[in-house]
Amino acid sequence: MKPVLDNKSNTQTQITLNCDLGETDLITENSIEHQVMPLIDMANIACTGHAGNEQTMKATIELAKLNNVIVGAHPSYPDRANFGRVSLFSESNNLTYEALQTTLFEQITALLNISTELNYPISYVKPHGALYNDMAESTELAEVVFSVVASINKKFKQQLKLMVIATAPGNSSVNFEELAQQYHVKLLSEAFIDRRYQYNGLLTPRKLPTGEINPNAVLDEEEALFQALSLIEGKVTCENGQVISLSASSLCVHGDNEAALTTTRLLKSILELPITFSRPSDRSLKIVAKDTTYTKLLSPLSTMLNQYFSTQLVAVTPAFNSLFLEAKAGELDSILLINSTLRIFKNLLTEQHNSKSHHCELPICYEIMSSESHKKYNDLGEIAHQTGLSEEAVVNAHLETKFRVEAIGFAPGFAYMSGLPNQLDVPRKTTPRQSVPEGAVAIAGDMSCVYPQSSPGGWNIIGLCPTPVFNINNTDSPLLYQVGDTVSFRAISKSEYLTTVQQNQSNKNQLKTLPTALPEEQHNKPDLNNIDTAAKLIVTKIGSTATIQDSGRTGVSHLGLSVGGAADNDAYQWANRLLDNDINASVIEFVFGNFELTCVEATYICLTGASATISVNGQSQPMWKTIRLEKGDVVKVGFAQHGLRIYLAIQGGVKAERWWGSSATVIKDQIGTQVIKGSIISSAENSFAILSNTSDKNSQAGALVHNRMLSPSVIPKYSSEIEVHLILSEQFALFSPQQLNALVTIEFSVSAQSDRMGVRLQSNQSQLKHQHHIQSEGLGLGAVQITPEGEPIVMLADRQSIGGYPKVGYLTQADCNKIAQAQPNTRVRFKLVTHQQAKRYEAQLTILNRN
Structure with a gap:
């Protein structure tokens, strides 16, 4: 019409x-x-x-x-x-x-x-x-x-x-x-x-003052489409990267x-159609349902997109009224993805009258909350006080509700379930608990949830569910429900609860460690004759956290799982490329360095990332270079001097267990493998890079990687003061122009509380404090969230799949690698760029790396 x-x-x-x-x-x-x-x-x-x-x-x-x-x-x-x-x-x-x-x-x-x-x-x-x-x-x-x-x-x-x-x-x-x-x-x-716009809302001139054509004046096909969609919402991104209102x-x-x-x-x-699109970053796309009537179609849409674009997409995350798509670096074809989405969505609109959501009934024990072991978790009395209801009335109202799964995130299998009656509407706890037991059933606002594993949490606990809602051992169907499904609860007795818990002990997530197979007294000086022949190295000293990582776990964000993978993707890829390993081969990520290795069998290794002193049998060796090791050689790596994370790759890749096609370790999700003192590092047995004599420098394969070194012009320079490029998102409209100015003028410093989930930035100023809330939605790599206290958090590899803090924008891929290497107290400044400028910046780095 x-x-x-x-x-x-x-x-x-x-x-x-x-x-x-x-x-x-x-x-x-x-x-x-x-x-x-x-x-x-x-x-x-x-x-x-x-x-x-x-x-x-x-x-x-x-x-x-x-x-x-x-x-x-x-x-x-x-x-x-x-x-x-x-x-x-x-x-x-x-x-x-x-x-x-x-x-x-x-x-x-x-x-x-x-x-x-x-x-x-x-x-x-x-x-x-x-x-x-x-x-x-x-x-x-x-x-x-x-x-x-x-x-x-x-x-x-x-x-x-x-x-x-x-x-x-x-x-x-x-x-x-x-x-x-x-x-x-x-x-x-x-x-x-x-046409590109200036900050005053006028068009950017087609010609520069010199008379030359202005390359920033006219947008390409992709840029024009997203500018149109932004203009429909009454906003436009200017040539300086700022977002202004334009109706x-x-x-x-x-x-x-x-x-x-x-x-x-x-x-x-x-x-x-009743959906629209936006582009949060240079590698992500967000789909939003214009009407709540159509949010139920986002879950089947996510399933199909996950299947059709499995090689390009890292994450496909439905949450409430949005669907977040994140692509691998350099793999986002927005036009193709939008065309495919429109075609699939049209079919779903036609078929929606035939679609039926799955219903899941979960057991819940309210009785156990009054036992001595669980009294400290029992919030039923407080809920009754706040609502003016009896505890029995609270329980009955919860049991009578049919909930709808709106989103899955925060932790593997953690479902945000809407539908809680208004009479049970209570806020989250002012001070969250440091630990909530696995299976805790809780409420907050109009939502209910089941904590799939022990974790911190601020919801009000009313009972316990003995059935694991997330089973890591069932990779085909690890979750009992998905977004769009309905859930109800069935009350059970304390004895039935305890019996069911006992039956399900084997389904718990458990973080693994690389096998040691050595007595404690041999960790420093191992007997190399009693080691498995597949082994290549033994960790004889370790200073801090070390984990197995690869390129990340893709296609599982809808389960609430983090992508994980190497925090500095650039250093990770170079470590494998220099050894001719598979692009997704596993490596070990060491934080702050300070570790030692003993060679069990001749091999090649490569160390990249943060700069540190390296020696083999006391002889200095450079980083970003392949190093041949003989049996008995001792490798010593000092503390990281510049940068934070060091990557160790061995020829053929590190042998490690995989979940959903990835060995990436995410400690908060209790998935993956940690490396400890005494761990044995073996070469992957099924890697195509393993040939009969690859460790022999005189063999053809050995000669190819022998003394191979990255050009010094390409090796990153890690500094105590960095500038990162920020693409503003539409959510910055929640903040004032003064806050935007503060964002780009304040010099932040990296907090010691930073980790693989995110880099926390702090300052002695408070201009960014706010009280804004957004509906939780998918979180991509490099998203810059602003906490209510006004502190930016840059999301890294282990970020949770969804988040509810407003995002001012996203960093470019290259700057995600840069900030992942920032040591505590590193000074950080933001520089605003447009999508077009970000693409040029990334393209220049790609050309440099290829050369």
Whole structure:
């Protein structure tokens, strides 16, 4: 259904798409008008000033009539030679205001006469080119245009509106609203989807002061689409990376090339469906249901996208009314992903009347909460006090509720279940518990949950569920429910609870360690003759946390699992590449260095990441270089001097157990393998990189990696003071301009409380404090959350799958690696960039790495 202009006000029923048409000498069946007209709502028809003639005006109106498209006049300076692009104020243009008034009147009435003849009225006037831009800078010139429209309305009894450029509040040189009242002409405001905006809301000039083409002025196909979607929400990202408000009633699209047509088709399809898209970072996409009626389709949509794009996507996370998609670095094809999403969603809309959600009934024991062992967890009495109900009434109300799983996150299997009656609405605890028992059933607000494992938590506990809701040993179906399913509870006795708990002991998550197979007294000087022949190294000293990591666990965020993987992906990849290992081969990530290894069998190793002193049998060795080890060699690595994390790769990759296709260790999820003193490091037996004599430097494979070293120009320089590039998200609109200024001017420092989940930044200033809350949604790598206390947290590899703090933006992939290596007290500053600038920055680094 086409939008309708409301002549009783300056508004319309929904945002429209308009296009400049009729700008050739002849309209044929191959003209762009035929391709564009079905996609737009409003046609701006050239009326002889810069282009067009009687034939083109008539043909374009007829096409508009056929497609039920609103028609407007598109007059300009009378300058066909320069296509109306030469300003009135330039030396070559000597047009007077009086002459301009006459020609504009003639151009508009020419189209008006043809529209009357075809019985299809024109509804508005949109000036063209230089005239359009000049009238936004000169009140005197704008008055000429307003007066012409007003005189035509009066003489021909029309109600033509005037389309003007939308500008940021308070930044327009001309007060269009005031002129509209003065001349009794209603306004339409227009924004451009393929032009970059300045901070004052004006368009970025196409040319630089030097006369050269401005590379930032025009957006590519992908940028134009996302700018259009942002403009629909009343916002736009400026050339300096800031997000400003910009309200427009119509968006100008183009159809003069295939890329522009593709963008317009895609935009039209999105406007026709109850979902929309945004791009939080250079590697993520967010889908939002416009209406809660359609949130139930996000779960099946996520399942299909996870299947179809399994090699490109890291995470597909449904939560409440949104679906968050995160791609591997360099793998995000937004246009392809949006097209596929639209196609799948259309099918789901057709099939939704046949779809049925799964129902899960969980046992719950309320009785056990009064036992001596669980009294400290029992919040039933406090809930009864806050609600004015008896404890029995609280229990009954909870049992009678059918809940809906809205999101899964915070921890593996932790479900946010909506539907709690208003009478049980109590806030979260002011001070969260340091430890909540596994299986605790709790409530807060309008939600209920089951804690799948022991963890900190601030919800109010009312009972215990003996059935594990998340089973790590069942990778095919680890969860009892998924987003969109319904859940109810069934009361059980204390004895049934204890029996069920005993039966399910084997289903618990358990963090593993690499096997030691050595008595304690041999950890420092192992007997190398009593070691498994597959072993390559033994850890004889370890200073801090060390874990097995790879490229991360993909496609499992919908289960509440973290992606994990190497915190510094760049250092991880180079360690494997220098050894010709598989791109996803496992390595060991050491924090702060200070470890020692003894070689059990000849092999090659590579150490990358934080700079530290390395010696083999007392002889100094460089990092970022392959090192051949012989049986009995002792490797000593000192404390990290610059940077935080050191990566150890061995030829063929480290042998490690995998869950969901990954060996990545996430300690908070209790999944993966830790490395301790005495651990035996073996080479992966099934790696294609393992050949018969790869450890022999004289063999072909050994010769390929022998003494291979990364170019010094590519090796990262870890500093105690870093600048990171930030792409602002739409949620920064929650904050004030003063807070934005604070974000980019404050020098933050890395807190010692940082970990693999996130880098916590602190300062002695408080400008970023806030009380904003957002609905929990998917969290991607590099997301910068702002806590209520005003402290930024940069999300790293072990981030939880969803989060509820507002995100001011995302770091680029390269800067995620950089900040993951930041030691405590490292000074950090943010620099705002656009998506376009971020892509160029990443591309430059990619070229450098390839060379």
